[in-house]
Amino acid sequence: xxxxxxxxxxxxxxxxxxxxxxxxxxxxxxxxxxxxxxxxxxxxxxxxxxxxxxxxxxxxxxxxxxxxxxxxxxxxxxxxxxxxxxxxxxxxxxxxxxxxxxxxxxxxxxxxxxxxxxxxxxxxxxxxxxxxxxxxxxxxxxxxxxxxxxxxxxxxxxxxxxxxxxxxxxxxxxxxxxxxxxxxxxxxxxxxxxxxxxxx
Amino acid sequence: xxxxxxxxxxxxxxxxxxxxxxxxxxxxxxxxxxxxxxxxxxxxxxxxxxxxxxxxxxxxxxxxxxxxxxxxxxxxxxxxxxxxxxxxxxxxxxxxxxxxxxxxxxxxxxxxxxxxxxxxxxxxxxxxxxxxxxxxxxxxxxxxxxxxxxxxxxxxxxxxxxxxxxxxxxxxxxxxxxxxxxxxxxxxxxxxxxxxxxxx
Numbered sequence: 001x002x003x004x005x006x007x008x009x010x011x012x013x014x015x016x017x018x019x020x021x022x023x024x025x026x027x028x029x030x031x032x033x034x035x036x037x038x039x040x041x042x043x044x045x046x047x048x049x050x051x052x053x054x055x056x057x058x059x060x061x062x063x064x065x066x067x068x069x070x071x072x073x074x075x076x077x078x079x080x081x082x083x084x085x086x087x088x089x090x091x092x093x094x095x096x097x098x099x100x101x102x103x104x105x106x107x108x109x110x111x112x113x114x115x116x117x118x119x120x121x122x123x124x125x126x127x128x129x130x131x132x133x134x135x136x137x138x139x140x141x142x143x144x145x146x147x148x149x150x151x152x153x154x155x156x157x158x159x160x161x162x163x164x165x166x167x168x169x170x171x172x173x174x175x176x177x178x179x180x181x182x183x184x185x186x187x188x189x190x191x192x193x194x195x196x197x198x199x200x
Numbered sequence: 201x202x203x204x205x206x207x208x209x210x211x212x213x214x215x216x217x218x219x220x221x222x223x224x225x226x227x228x229x230x231x232x233x234x235x236x237x238x239x240x241x242x243x244x245x246x247x248x249x250x251x252x253x254x255x256x257x258x259x260x261x262x263x264x265x266x267x268x269x270x271x272x273x274x275x276x277x278x279x280x281x282x283x284x285x286x287x288x289x290x291x292x293x294x295x296x297x298x299x300x301x302x303x304x305x306x307x308x309x310x311x312x313x314x315x316x317x318x319x320x321x322x323x324x325x326x327x328x329x330x331x332x333x334x335x336x337x338x339x340x341x342x343x344x345x346x347x348x349x350x351x352x353x354x355x356x357x358x359x360x361x362x363x364x365x366x367x368x369x370x371x372x373x374x375x376x377x378x379x380x381x382x383x384x385x386x387x388x389x390x391x392x393x394x395x396x397x398x399x400x
Contacts, residue, residue, distance in 0.1 A: 005294055006267045008255040012248040018241065020233050021226065032291055033220050034252060035265055036310070041218065042249045048212040049246035052231065053239045055208040065235055067206045091232055094205055110236070 009035070061132070063108040063125045065090045073106060080104045082139040084167075086129060086158060088112050088146055096144065104142070107132065112150035113157055121157055129158065133167050140168045147174060209235070261332070263308040263325045265290045273306060280304045282339040286329060286358060288312050288346055296344065304342070307332065312350040313357055321357055329358065333367050340368045347374060 009031055016027035034042045058064070059071035066072070073079060073093075083104030087093055093106050109124040121127075133141060143158060145151035159169050174192035176185055185193075209231055216227035234242045258264070259271035266272070273279060273293075283304030287293055293306050309324040321327075333341060343358055345351035359369050374392035376385055385393070 006256055006265055006271075008248070008251040008267065009265060012245075012252045015241075015245040015248040018245075019230055021229070026221065028291065029221070030219055031252065032289065034249070035256070035290070039253045041215075042253045045212075045215040045218075046246040046249035048208070048215040049234070049242045049249070051208040052212045052234060053242050056206055056235070065206055065209060067208065071206075089232065090235070091228065 058108075062106045063110060063128065064093055064106060078103075081136060083142065084129075084133065084138050084140070085142045085144050087144045088151065088154070092144060092146075104140075109145070109154065112145055112154040114150045114153075121154075124154070126158060126161065130161050130165065133162060133165050138167045140170060143169065143171045147172075258308075262306045263310060263328065264293055264306055278303075281336060283342065284329075284333065284338050284340070285342045285344050287344045288351065288354070292344060292346075304340075309345070309354065312345055312354040314350045314353075321354075324354070326358060326361065330361050330365065333362060333365050338367045340370060343369065343371045347372075 012031045012034070013024065013027045016022055016030055017024050019027075022030075034045075055067055056065050057067075057069060059066045059069055059074055061070050061074045064071050064073070068075070080103050084107050085096060085102060085104055086107045086109060087096065088109050088111060090108055093108065096102050096106070107125065107129050109126065109129070111119050111124050113119060113121055113124070129141075132138070141158075141162060143155040145154045155171060162169050173196060174189065175196055176182065176189065176193045182190070212231045212234070213224065213227045216222055216230055217224050219227075222230075234245075255267055256265050257267075257269060259266045259269055259274055261270050261274045264271050264273070268275070280303050284307050285296060285302060285304055286307045286309060287296065288309050288311060290308055293308065296302050296306070307325065307329050309326065309329070311319050311324050313319060313321055313324065329341075332338070341358070341362060343355040345354045355371060362369050373396060374389065375396055376382065376389065376393045382390070
């Protein structure tokens with residue numbers, strides 16, 4: 001290591017380089033930016049990183065990230081407890097909340113089945129979902145995994161596991177994205193849109 | 201703010217978004233990555249950020265970032281104290297050290313004169329450079345500011361200030377980048393390469 005770079009500087013560059021999408025060049029640019037920025041900015045970021053891990057946990061019901069357990073959504077008496085939307089990641093909960101039309105609860109799997117990455121059903125919160133459907137007597141499980149190979153495999157696995165548990169299992173519709181241009185839509189999506197066509 | 205996002209999560213997204221080149225999307229992607237990564241990774245990064253500010257300072261001689269004052273380069277008896285390379289940023293010191301052929305000392309200005317950004321000579325370590333040249337009796341000041349409008353303005357200002365102080369003032373050569381293709385070199389660089397041509 002170069003004599004011109006003090007150890008605390010190389011250590012931060014190294015730590016930042018471990019983040020996804022951040023290479024050594026970006027990491028050193030960010031580090032030298034922070035060196036010149038007010039002390040407060042680095043310290044606030046350091047606190048936020050520490051609090052992220054110490055102040056948050058997973059909701060014991062839906063496994064979303066939360067400060068309090070149960071999370072505000074699970075604890076909200078106005079939400080419909082008989083409908084559960086199953087998503088891969090906490091970010092998907094935020095996306096569905098943004099629609100403003102979903103009033104049920106969630107279940108965060110923390111991933112999707114992916115043989116390539118060595119992720120099987122037992123690494124996901126699927127067992128917990130089945131138990132939750134059984135104990136709460138949910139009427140509908142909306143599978144909102146990502147539209148792709150892994151999300152589809154996960155959806156099919158969950159559907160099979162939920163057979164005979166009394167809940168209706170549904171999936172989000174596939175079709176044209178709103179604002180999209182048919183000319184540029186990929187053929188798989190277009191096929192799904194054709195198959196799922198509805199009467200005007 | 202969305203009920204689905206706990207406060208420590210939004211706070212980290214917010215802190216990360218303040219970094220240059222990191223938008224809200226990247227910030228939330230990094231945050232959710234850290235939520236799933238081992239605790240150790242966030243805590244190491246938090247420590248590195250804290251140490252960057254608490255364990256480093258500026259060398260009172262050359263103004264480079266350092267743990268000890270004077271910095272290892274200024275304290276090295278094998279370096280030639282009569283030659284001072286003037287650079288804009290600590291990263292420029294690292295670049296010059298990488299060449300392996302420079303044996304003199306450095307002086308970090310911490311920026312360049314930029315009327316657009318409201319940076320005048322008094323915000324840079326120029327006063328300190330002049331005083332340093334006078335007290336140490338340096339024989340050569342190599343101005344290694346960036347080849348551009350601001351670097352050039354800074355170089356000219358320093359050159360004027362150093363008139364009659366006994367030190368030779370030089371600049372890094374302009375010309376074709378090694379490995380570059382004349383076809384693609386911009387005309388300003390090519391003009392400089394022509395003007396600075398040397399006999400084979």
